[in-house]
Amino acid sequence: MSAPLLDQLIAALRILPGVGPKSAQRMAYHVLERDRERAAELARLLAEAVEVIGRCESCRDFSQDPLCRVCQSSGRERSQLCVVESPADRLAIEQATGFRGLYFVLLGRLSPLDGIGPQELGLEHLGQRLAAGEISELIIATSATVEGEATAHYLAQLARRHGVQPSRLAQGLPLGGELEYVDRGTLSHAFGSRAEVPR
Amino acid sequence: MSAPLLDQLIAALRILPGVGPKSAQRMAYHVLERDRERAAELARLLAEAVEVIGRCESCRDFSQDPLCRVCQSSGRERSQLCVVESPADRLAIEQATGFRGLYFVLLGRLSPLDGIGPQELGLEHLGQRLAAGEISELIIATSATVEGEATAHYLAQLARRHGVQPSRLAQGLPLGGELEYVDRGTLSHAFGSRAEVPR
Structure with missing residues (x-):
């Protein structure tokens, strides 16, 4: 006014x-x-x-240089590659875990209905990195949603095709979660995937 | 990172x-x-x-010109002046009521402990406007807090000194408020200030 x-x-x-x-x-x-x-x-x-801020040529994360700081770093374990959906997911893993490998940021997840296929997620480039032979484990850290799972499935197949071992973040009860308030899907999955208690 | x-x-x-x-x-x-x-x-x-945005010379609201649009407008009732604490309060009154008078923005409230006195609130300038004789009613719309009330008291005295009628926004139950959830102070005030029901 x-x-x-x-x-x-x-x-x-x-x-x-x-x-x-x-x-x-x-x-x-x-x-x-x-x-x-x-x-x-x-x-x-x-x-x-x-x-100024563009994308890292290697991992597609935000970066003001052609290569981001993680990809540039000589102190990272180059045999482990962790695939995430977004820069925020990458940051969350970096802050919560002691992971010292490299990342690959999809900038989305497979969603054919929205026109997001392997090409939009840079999976060709990822395939080339897997083919180069430096990577031994592909850690798939996509969301536990339907689309995230479909993307994870695709990534696992891609990894196996290049002789790389795929792994997926564990699913189950969240730490500190009261059983009573956990959603049915999670509870059912956690029950079905119960593991023997070590001695 | x-x-x-x-x-x-x-x-x-x-x-x-x-x-x-x-x-x-x-x-x-x-x-x-x-x-x-x-x-x-x-x-x-x-x-x-x-x-670019500074203060209106007349009402102290934000303005990119020396006089804000309300003070410039020829369509406003110049005999009513509404005093508010902040630009946001002015906007709230403008949007909620049909008020067509002018405003004066204090940019704070009297708080001697924080070093905010009449001078910091531009009350000298307000006094001059009241003395000019154009204003017949000073509508005091400060907050219903302790400091807001003290400021209102001061403003009412200032108005009377210049022969201007002060008025204050009504206090009582908020519209649509359940009696059970109204705070004790408001309820006690509303009970004490009950008005006769018109026929």
Whole structure:
């Protein structure tokens, strides 16, 4: 109302995920009232990131260099390759586990109805890496959804075709989960896949 | 990890209110994956807003011109002045009510312990406007908090000193509120301020 530029800013903030009209308004007022310097810095970084950050040529993760830091690193185990759906998934694994191998980011999952096939996920490139013979284990860390499972199945076949051992993240009860509140599918799977208790 | 610029962007996004480390990360990944063009536009608007948007000389609301659109407008009732704490409060009143008068934005409330006195809230300027004689009613729309009430008390005295009628937003049960869930202070006030039912 009072400033067209302010209205435009509030509208533009809504491209951020989880930001509706009310919070966009709150964000705009907040930065204008309290933090203009850091807001200018945010604007600068956002413009630069959009311009500069591309994809790593080797793993398809975000990177401002042709090769991302993980792929560049000499300290990583090059015989293990972990396949994830998104950069966020890669980060989650990196933060939660002690995995020291390399990654491959699909940027999606197989979904023929949406026109997402092996080519869109860079699986040709993945096949070339598997054929190169450096990789001995392909750790498949796609989601435990229908599409994630289909993608995992495809990846496992691809790995075997190149003589590489595929593995899949374990499925079962989440740690700290109360049995009563676990969904039926998970419970049924965990029951069926029960393992002998070691002595 | 993979891109220092990306890390900087994620850190910078946290200046937005209500954005923690997880959602900052989600936002950065989201704009890089899906919406680079609109993100660049957001960066441009944010940089411009921080640079250009100042305060209206008359009402202290945000404005990119010396006078905001409401104060410039010839269609507003100049005898009623509504005092609010923040630009967001002004917008809320503008959207919820049919008020066609002018506003005055305090940008805070009296809080002597934090060093916020009448001068910080522009009350000298408000006094001059009240003295000019154009205003007949001062609608006090500060919060119903202790500091908001103290500010309202001060504003009412200021208005009376200049022969202007002060009024305050009604307090009581919120519309649609279940009596059972209304807080004790509100309930006690609403009970004590009960009004006769008109025939």
